[in-house]
Amino acid sequence: MANTPEEWLEKSISNGHINYLEYNKFTDPTIIGTGAFGKVFKCKWKYCELMVALKCLKIDTNLSLDEKIIKDFIKELKLLRRVSNHPNIISFYGVTKSIHSYNI
């Protein structure tokens, strides 16, 4: 049983419910917006030659993920999984992780 949002995310990745994508497969970031979770970038996804939106979660001053943000993000992922493949809903491909924060 996963307790924290981080544990839920890690468990979902390890049991294959959420794809983990290699961060170095994303190139040419351009900022396209800012929301409650942080900045959103348009990037090229080398693996399948697609343009995708990369949503970067804000980190707090201790350089860890903000608890409220990750909770809300997980809620959004759960909702997205329930409505996957609907033509009016964007596709969720997976999550990635970087030690760098995009700052452009």
Ligand SMILES: Nc1ncnc2c1ncn2[C@@H]1O[C@H](COP(=O)(O)OP(=O)(O)OP(=O)(O)O)[C@@H](O)[C@H]1O
């Ligand atoms: N898949 C996407 N394609 C194009 N632009 C996007 C995409 N996702 C986010 N954006 C841009 O980034 C902005 C912020 O997105 P984000 O989803 O973080 O917040 P929001 O949905 O606008 O609002 P909230 O912060 O309340 O969730 C959007 O307003 C939009 O301009």
